[in-house]
Amino acid sequence: METKSVSGVSSDDTQRADVIVEAAGQLFFAPGCPRVSMDDLARELGMSKKTIYRHFPDKRSLLAAVLDRKFAAVERALDAAAEDAEGQPLDVRIHRFLIAAGGELEKLGAAQLALGRGDAMLRQYVERRVDAVIYRRLHELLVDGHQQGLLPAPPELLSAIICGALERLLTSQLPRELDWTAADLLRATVDTVLYGATRPGDHAVGDAQNRVVRPVLRGDSPG
Structure with missing residues (x-):
């Protein structure tokens, strides 16, 4: 279920507001794009800033509307992943979730970078929203x-360890240094926390993007 919008849109002209939000999302959060002003957005839309401000009282409310839309897409992707993995073993369900969540987190990367500077x-x-949705x-x-x-470990402990590690990892230089995607980091972090850093009989260090590992869960037969 999608979370409630907090964007604070003040106009009844929904269609025009949607056009503004769509353009703002593409312009403000484009990968590698420098800071974009409301003047830039107005030029891109071919409308006056006064028109934009009739729909959104300030840049903060417009950015929140863009993020509302982005997180609604995240929720739909995660719902689809959960439905696709329904009835599968736990490790499959976790990894399907992480693939979807990692891809959506990467889409939010530009937004997080922009907000980090502002x-x-x-x-x-x-x-x-990341906490509530993911x-x-x-x-x-x-x-x-x-x-x-x-x-066997309490889920509260596992959640605290995983979430704390991910927050640190996704804001560090490690993804660039390892050349890993957000999904790679999510999978590797959860595998390490749940199943350990080493596996019996496996001493090779390989490319995390090319290795497929099915961890042995409690209750599985090792063979």
């Missing part, structure tokens, strides 16, 4: 695994 309130907003769902998967007896 409005602290909007940055906190992004963090809250981390909450991951915690639910861990709770399910614990209830099935597949994960």
Whole structure:
């Protein structure tokens, strides 16, 4: 279910507001794009800033509307991934979720970078939405695994470790240094926390993007 919008749109002209939000999302959060002003947006749309401000009282409310739309897309992607993995073993469900979540986090990367240079309130907003949309769902998967007896550690502990590690990793230079995607980092972090950094009989260090590892869950037969 999509979370409630907090963008604060003040106009009844929904169609024009949607056009503004769409253009703002493409312009403000384009990869590698420098800071973009409301003047730039007005030129891109071919309308006056006064018209934009009739729909959105300030840049913060417009950015929040863009993020509302982005997180609605994240939720739809995660719902689709969960439906696709329904009935699969826990490790498959977790990895399907992480593939979807990692891809969506990468789409949000430009927005997080922009907010990191700017409005602290909007940055906190992004963090809250990531927590509600992504981390909450991951915690639910861990709770399910614990209830099935597949994960002996308390799900609260696993969630705290994983979420804390991911927040640090995704804002560090490690993705660039390893040349890994957000999905790679998510999978590797969860595998390490849930199943350990080493596996019996596997001492080779390979490319994380090319290796496929099916961890042995409690209750699985090793063969």
